[in-house]
Amino acid sequence: MSATHATQALVLDFGGVISRTLFETHALTEEALALPRGTLTWRGPFDLASDPLWRDMQADKLSERDYWMARTREVGALVGERWEAMETFVRRARGADPEAAIRPEALAAIEAARRAGCRLAILSNELDLFYGADFRRRLPFMAAFDVVVDATHTGILKPDARAYRQCLDELGLPAEACVFVDDQLRNIAGAERVGLRCVHFDVMQPAASYARALALLGIPSSSSQRP
Numbered sequence: 001m002s003a004t005h006a007t008q009a010l011v012l013d014f015g016g017v018i019s020r021t022l023f024e025t026h027a028l029t030e031e032a033l034a035l036p037r038g039t040l041t042w043r044g045p046f047d048l049a050s051d052p053l054w055r056d057m058q059a060d061k062l063s064e065r066d067y068w069m070a071r072t073r074e075v076g077a078l079v080g081e082r083w084e085a086m087e088t089f090v091r092r093a094r095g096a097d098p099e100a101a102i103r104p105e106a107l108a109a110i111e112a113a114r115r116a117g118c119r120l121a122i123l124s125n126e127l128d129l130f131y132g133a134d135f136r137r138r139l140p141f142m143a144a145f146d147v148v149v150d151a152t153h154t155g156i157l158k159p160d161a162r163a164y165r166q167c168l169d170e171l172g173l174p175a176e177a178c179v180f181v182d183d184q185l186r187n188i189a190g191a192e193r194v195g196l197r198c199v200h201f202d203v204m205q206p207a208a209s210y211a212r213a214l215a216l217l218g219i220p221s222s223s224s225q226r227p
Helices: 022-032 052-058 064-078 086-094 104-115 127-131 140-144 161-171 185-194 206-216
Strands: 009-012 119-124 147-150 178-182 197-200
Touching (some): 052 064, 119 178, 161 185, 178 185
Parallel strands (some): 009 119, 009 178, 119 147
């Protein structure tokens, strides 16, 4: 283990950062639910004009949880069912293979950080709420994480400072020793107020986002090593 990195940590959000967003997998969702291709037109950050509800969420008119509950109910209605849990949407949309939803860039970064001796943590607002309690148990890479702080169980949502501090306490590290990665600006702002080094994850450029996070930890990424 590298002494340089042993006292640092990579702290990751889950949805959108480790897993691909539901926006990116509309075709798979439509196939899984037997919906005509092109039924799902809302595209969130990939096409702001297509998604006024996402724009409202970004403007703090509703929470991210409220956004996804609205989409859950909407898609449930499309298949003639009443869906009242976000995990129902994810299970039905993602099918039986949870690993298919995981970004390969995330797996590469997690492995690079682990090999460098960094500690690893997940700080999520809705990991088990959104994906279901058994989802992460079916993902082998989750064993690499030292700490998982999930507001499903703590009830403390980012950007509340207590969420970040709980993660830091469980890691046993000061804020300046950690790099936090999240795709929501409000959560980045909350982390910065606590003193964390941050990378605002760009869902359209996942490799570049992970490369920035690893660089802050002094770790070369596979993408940065390419000629």
